[in-house]
Amino acid sequence: MVLSGGTSPSISTETHERIVKAAAELGYTPNRFAQALRTSRTMTIACVVPDISNPFYPALMRGVQSVTDGENYDLIAFNTDGTPDRERHFLAWARQGRVDGVVGVFFTLRASDFRPLVESGVPVVRIESSKKQGGPIAIDDIYVDSRAAAEAVTNYLTSRGHTRIAMVAGRGGPQGTRVEGYKAALLAAGGTPHVVIVDEFSEAGGLGAAETVLASGYKPTAIFAANDLMAIGVMQALRERGIEIPGEIAVVGFDDISAAKLVTPPLTTVTQFQRDMGVKAAQILMHRLRGPRGEAGTAIEMPFGLIERNST
Amino acid sequence: MVLSGGTSPSISTETHERIVKAAAELGYTPNRFAQALRTSRTMTIACVVPDISNPFYPALMRGVQSVTDGENYDLIAFNTDGTPDRERHFLAWARQGRVDGVVGVFFTLRASDFRPLVESGVPVVRIESSKKQGGPIAIDDIYVDSRAAAEAVTNYLTSRGHTRIAMVAGRGGPQGTRVEGYKAALLAAGGTPHVVIVDEFSEAGGLGAAETVLASGYKPTAIFAANDLMAIGVMQALRERGIEIPGEIAVVGFDDISAAKLVTPPLTTVTQFQRDMGVKAAQILMHRLRGPRGEAGTAIEMPFGLIERNST
DNA sequence: CTGTTAGCGCATTCAG
DNA sequence: CTGAATGCGCTAACAG
Numbered sequence A, B: 001m002v003l004s005g006g007t008s009p010s011i012s013t014e015t016h017e018r019i020v021k022a023a024a025e026l027g028y029t030p031n032r033f034a035q036a037l038r039t040s041r042t043m044t045i046a047c048v049v050p051d052i053s054n055p056f057y058p059a060l061m062r063g064v065q066s067v068t069d070g071e072n073y074d075l076i077a078f079n080t081d082g083t084p085d086r087e088r089h090f091l092a093w094a095r096q097g098r099v100d101g102v103v104g105v106f107f108t109l110r111a112s113d114f115r116p117l118v119e120s121g122v123p124v125v126r127i128e129s130s131k132k133q134g135g136p137i138a139i140d141d142i143y144v145d146s147r148a149a150a151e152a153v154t155n156y157l158t159s160r161g162h163t164r165i166a167m168v169a170g171r172g173g174p175q176g177t178r179v180e181g182y183k184a185a186l187l188a189a190g191g192t193p194h195v196v197i198v199d200e201f202s203e204a205g206g207l208g209a210a211e212t213v214l215a216s217g218y219k220p221t222a223i224f225a226a227n228d229l230m231a232i233g234v235m236q237a238l239r240e241r242g243i244e245i246p247g248e249i250a251v252v253g254f255d256d257i258s259a260a261k262l263v264t265p266p267l268t269t270v271t272q273f274q275r276d277m278g279v280k281a282a283q284i285l286m287h288r289l290r291g292p293r294g295e296a297g298t299a300i301e302m303p304f305g306l307i308e309r310n311s312t
Numbered sequence C: 001c002t003g004t005t006a007g008c009g010c011a012t013t014c015a016g
Numbered sequence D: 001c002t003g004a005a006t007g008c009g010c011t012a013a014c015a016g
Helices: A013-026 A032-039 A057-070 A084-094 A111-119 A146-159 A175-188 A203-215 A228-240 A274-290 B013-026 B032-039 B056-070 B084-094 B111-119 B146-159 B175-188 B203-215 B228-240 B274-290
Strands: A044-049 A074-079 A101-104 A124-128 A139-144 A165-170 A194-198 A222-225 A250-252 A269-271 A299-302 A305-307 B044-049 B074-079 B101-104 B124-128 B139-144 B165-170 B194-198 B222-225 B250-252 B269-271 B299-302 B305-307
Touching: A032 B032, A044 A057, A044 A084, A057 A074, A057 A274, A057 B074, A074 A084, A074 B056, A084 A111, A101 A274, A111 A124, A111 A139, A124 A274, A139 A274, A146 A165, A146 A175, A146 A222, A146 A250, A146 A269, A146 A305, A165 A175, A165 A203, A165 A228, A175 A194, A194 A203, A203 A222, A203 A228, A222 A228, A228 A250, A274 A299, B044 B056, B044 B084, B056 B074, B056 B274, B074 B084, B084 B111, B101 B274, B111 B124, B111 B139, B124 B274, B139 B274, B146 B165, B146 B175, B146 B222, B146 B250, B146 B269, B146 B305, B165 B175, B165 B203, B165 B228, B175 B194, B194 B203, B203 B222, B203 B228, B222 B228, B228 B250, B274 B299
Parallel strands: A044 A074, A044 A101, A101 A124, A124 A139, A139 A299, A165 A194, A165 A222, A222 A250, B044 B074, B044 B101, B101 B124, B124 B139, B139 B299, B165 B194, B165 B222, B222 B250
Antiparallel strands: A074 B074, A269 A305, B269 B305
């Protein structure tokens, strides 16, 4: 009992220490799996991300891990590639009783898809990119309001005199909401939105999209890319044509990946404080694990921040 | 038995399918922890890295995961920050019978530190940055010869006419070997080495080191940084002083992190094919898990590759 | 070849 | 308050 971390007033501190010491000398350590079998608590959390090698996610995971470590939970990393197949596969996997809880980013699953898992007693905290309500299913959401962030970016640009602002984005994921925010804000400011959507949300996609914008006759004074990788592609396209950044065209990205401050000129972008999000998500999960399993889901908003660098 | 993935010629394919189907309908799935308790195989692998948010490691982890996934092992991510404390803590953790095997990068632990773990039946595959021999302890090493890579970089620069090549490096980790290789190759080519060591192996460190080099009167025509982050810092320092890259001073890095090709100009660097290393390491681990637990350790070398971009 | 049983190491319950 | 007995769900060994 002592070794499991339990507390009882009936055992004196002295005895307690004797036990701990003896255990250390004998090299004894309780078997996690026997514990898990008996208590049906695995002391393991799954962290699900679309791509661990996408620079956006490791910081999130670090945040999660910093709290799970402190609570003696192990963290299992799970990549889904953001595909429906692999996300469903994760659900099946998680239902095998391998983990006590889940925190993750899901591109294709809907809240109802989690119902069986949650009802089997495994709490889920999702990290989302648009406003959520907190439905009847006991899933907790934590989100950054991407739409508002995109509006903020657009307003920042218009406040600096830009009216011809183009946006480039990829298909899928959170990028749709960002486009909406941009459109709304630009219309409100009296501008005319111009959006180019491409398949890949990568540098190559950004480069191609920028070329389309330049060929369109829209003549933008600023280009807003739905993520940093695309923004970097945009910058490459502009540089190839000898267009000065930000002199002739300003560029803004989204995510604040580590490369954003390393390109030339350093990229103005939006941070989502991903580490903080990870911490917060894990805390919410820990809270569920300790207490109210069945209560309705919550949704809490996290801040974003505009980071001004020299590309604008 | 069927569900555990066993094989027996005595069961017809038809029966086999009936069982699997029935199990699917009933939603039955064997409990991993009961299995683990009974068989003392946890079906879990630990992947230990100094810093998951350092762009170098996620690709490695992906490689590892691509093979563990295929073998139905879970992957637990473990960050050590490369500190002795946390690396020792990992050892203690691993001895609690939580994982069947370990693959990782260790900065401070020595082969002998792993002996208790390995002798308790948990195979370890280390990823190293200098030539290893394969000692008596049953640890498998897989390494890239950093020294040779640093020599190759230096030779590449001298072959392009550089003789005044400075090197900047951080303390600890694999950077020492890289400095050795540089010195040896430059001396062999008749040059005079000039090394600046700083505490942090980050951009800031690289920036400071570059300033030291420039202030020294060495007047380099090329600067070789022990990793890409430092190289990027060097580039910033040069840019601040209006020194043209590569016209006046060429810059080379090490690691080929994703940012390397995104900076301006794109950075010439050395790749260690980190994903391949992860795959290979995991394969070796799987081999150990299936067979020869006690055999002497092996050490296999992995290739590096010089990636020429526009910074040279 | 199918059906039964013991026990992996723990946390919990019940008797002492 | 301490000690022994039970069973978590499974696999492996054994008997029928």
